[in-house]
Amino acid sequence: MHDIEHSLADFYFPDGPDPLEPPPEFATWMRDGAWAESLYEPRLLTSVGPTGRVQRGGSVHDVVNLSSYNYLGLATHPEVTRAAVEALQERGTGACGSPLLSGMADLHETLQERLATFTGREDAMLFNSGFAGGMGTLAGLLRKGDVAVLDAKCHLCLVDGAKLSRAKLVFFDHNDPESLDAALSQTDGKRRLVVLEGVYSMDGDTADLPALLPVIERHRVGVFIDEAHSILVYGETGRGVIEHYGVADRVALQFATFSKAFSSIGGFVAGPRPLLHYLRYYSNAYGFSCALPPAVVAGVIKALEVATRDSELRDRLWSNTRYFRAQARGLGLNLGDSTSQVIPIIVGSDRTALYEMCLEMNEKGLFLAPVDYPSVPEDSLRYRVAITAAHTREQLDRALNIIEDTVVRRQR
Ligand SMILES: Cc1ncc(COP(=O)(O)O)c(C=O)c1O
CATH class of the missing domain: 3.40.640.10 (Type I PLP-dependent aspartate aminotransferase-like (Major domain))
Structure with missing residues (x-):
């Protein structure tokens, strides 16, 4: 695996004279880190439901989806x-x-x-x-x-x-x-x-x-x-x-x-x-x-x-959110100051680990997106969980097991 030395912040100001010429180092960086780039623009092959099928790079996986903002499950x-x-x-x-x-x-x-x-x-x-x-x-x-x-x-x-x-x-x-x-x-x-x-x-x-x-x-x-x-x-x-x-x-x-x-x-x-x-x-x-x-x-x-028309979906979302937060806390994960259905899992400053673990979780059946600097501070790179009303407890448990088996195991 390559070390990922740069972030997108490094290419914001290109050196060249022509705005139509992107910095050559950007292309090199992207090419060298192609395995990590496959994490971006993943192809969802199904609806944005609580589970789905995702294509990343060449491979396709059935996943629990913790990445879509379909909070009340209304997409379908x-x-x-x-x-x-x-x-x-x-x-x-x-x-x-x-x-x-x-x-x-x-x-x-x-x-x-x-x-x-x-x-x-x-x-x-x-x-x-x-x-x-x-x-x-x-x-x-x-x-x-x-x-x-x-x-x-x-x-x-x-x-x-x-x-x-x-x-x-x-x-x-x-x-x-x-x-x-x-x-x-x-x-x-x-x-x-x-x-x-x-x-x-x-x-x-x-x-x-x-x-x-x-x-x-x-x-x-x-x-x-x-x-x-x-x-x-x-x-x-x-x-x-x-x-x-x-x-x-x-x-x-x-x-x-x-x-x-x-x-x-x-x-x-x-x-x-x-x-x-x-x-x-x-x-x-x-x-x-x-x-x-x-x-x-x-x-x-x-x-x-x-x-x-009633609070059923909202209640289910909050119940799922409380459940996931309690279980994730129990695993010792750093969830920052989240109090909502948007739950960051903060993993620190190791960008390579962020991407490697993301690919690993994807292969094990969990769709989580990496959030890298400069979107978040360099010392608090993270995944961002989106809980929905449509998730079942069994799906949330499956996701938590994968997170434990990947992120928690690596942090021990
Ligand atoms: C706080 C906030 N405002 C606005 C937007 C933009 O919304 P949209 O994705 O619907 O264009 C987002 C998207 O993530 C957001 O998080």
Whole structure:
């Protein structure tokens, strides 16, 4: 096996004069580490269910899937797939236009209204991807001279959106009210927006809203929260961490994606009607990009209905999450500060071990993805487990046995 000396961070600034010439060392590095590269872009040959078949490199394995964000198991829910199929047959494959000009259908409007009602907001606005939505909302609202105050662990779509807006970016230490206070004190007098996440995607912990909101309110600044991983999962009715902490009315804008618990694609932002009315005309990711396909919208409408008519799926997800966390802790694994269904297994700084163990687990029948620097700090490379309501205890046990037999055995 090769040692993996580099990470993607090493090739961000190419030396050559031409942007169309990628650094030759990048290709060499990729070629030399081809066995590890086979871990990226694995081919799933089945649906994103709790088990499936994965092709990595040349080999195919039946696996327990702990890598798909199908949190409530809705990707293959019969009511959801039927709604999508019917819309596909009745409405065709695409919206074929931007929502502002020609892509908006009655279905899109219905979904917006349902999401506004669900989140308890005046209005909701759809985006054709979660990334585009997070980026497009910040880029649509912030301007040069403004300040985006982001938690240091915010997702790249939020960082990119703030950069695109040409606002100044200020990061505060993750979930640290004192660091936030300092960031807000230093930027006093500017137009500012604090940007948080519901569940942080690499660590699985929640925004510490009870500690952060009093600071934000003292500085009289608005809050945008990205609930990509917490919508339909947290809160008594699935409205996210702002419901979980009972602070929905203290957060101006709630954003979420359809790619996780909704098991689809796209995203939405929900908030006051005049603000979203403005955003529709100033968010280029909305106005200059095609609307979601009707079949996707119909599937999401049904997913919302199924997920919110009772708490059965959410309860099952939490029960599975508690079970897996307790068992994994019992094995002595480092799960960081996760309190959610997103559970990192932190293995340290040995990149070669990270990749070798990932391949080994794949061969033994477990689909886990490696998370490498620079996505996470160099000393805390990890796998990231996504628990779903669809997993059975037997499948979770099988996964835990493989983790014990691979990661734990190596750490002993
Ligand atoms: C917090 C957060 N926001 C936004 C996104 C982007 O969402 P999508 O994958 O739906 O484009 C992700 C994706 O992982 C995420 O974790």
